[in-house]
Amino acid sequence: MDLATPTRLLVALAGCVLAVLLNTGSAIGQPANPSTPISTPPPGSGGTGDEVVQTQWGPLGPADRDFMDRVKQAGLWEKPAGEKGQAKRADQPKIQEACKHLIEGHTLLDNVVNRAGVLLGHTLPTEATDEQKGWLAEMDAANGDEFDAVFANRLRAAHGKVYAYAAQIRAGTKNELVRILSTQAMITVFDHMKVLEETGRVDFAGLESPQPLAPPTAASGAPEPTGDNNSNADASANPTDGVIPTVPEGTKFTRTSEQGVFGDNNGVFFGAIAVLALALVGMRMISRSKQKTRRKSRSY
Secondary structure (H helix, E strand, O other): OOOHHHHHHHHHHHHHHHHHHHHHHHHHOOOOOOOOOOOOOOOOOOOOOOOOEEEOOEEEOHHHHHHHHHHHHHHHHHHHHHHHHHHHOOOOHHHHHHHHHHHHHHHHHHHHHHHHHHHHOOOOOOOOOHHHHHHHHHHHHOOHHHHHHHHHHHHHHHHHHHHHHHHHHHHHOOOHHHHHHHHHHHHHHHHHHHHHHOOOOOOHHHOOOOOOOOOOOOOOOOOOOOOOOHHHOOHHHOOOOOOOOOOOOOOOOOOOOOOOOOHHHHHHHHHHHHHHHHHHHHHHHHHHHHHHHHHHHHHO
């Protein structure tokens, strides 16, 4: 009996089963509707003023556009502020660390908001506001400890306002890309507030004090509020749930349908490993049987 043939058959069978399992695992990790196209709308088609525009990522309203503009303009003055700090205060490690975080964080956010602007058809600003330019001018005119105070307090105050706004947008926006952008903005801005505070130059007494939320005023038995209120966002309003936005790779917030060490494919992965192990054991047994047959043949 030629034992080489069953060995080849076993190897081929194991390879086929392994390929099927791994291909199945790859399919599990894909969006529910992988054929949904990701189109790029014309620039300027994202709406203006109070207009609400329907996009493949969900409705895009005035607050969404305003938030994207503010994220873009934040980078247009905070990155230069970080560069000024690096040049002026090379002997101050904590200022240098804060500058490093500012430059890296807004480089990331710029990539994200630029991509969101393209996918949503929204044209982003290309210049910082006059107020932001004024803050940079203050830093240009200051030196030494005075620069540190202007740097830390202007940036910390601005980040506090943006952080609160990003949280409001994240809580209520109906647009999937804006949710992703606001999530990353909150992560980045919180990091920047932390390193700015660690410089020891932030005057907390000069920051705006938080205000308590207004108590509920709806009368008993009153109907639920209706209308296009972002604070009452309904997940079902987004017709493209399951589509993975094409945002820059390597960012902290890039969505994926995979979970866990090997994603949702853990069972498939270990099933494939088990098939491979069984194939190797079978090959070993056939090899030993072949060797025994040869020894019996020689003994005759």
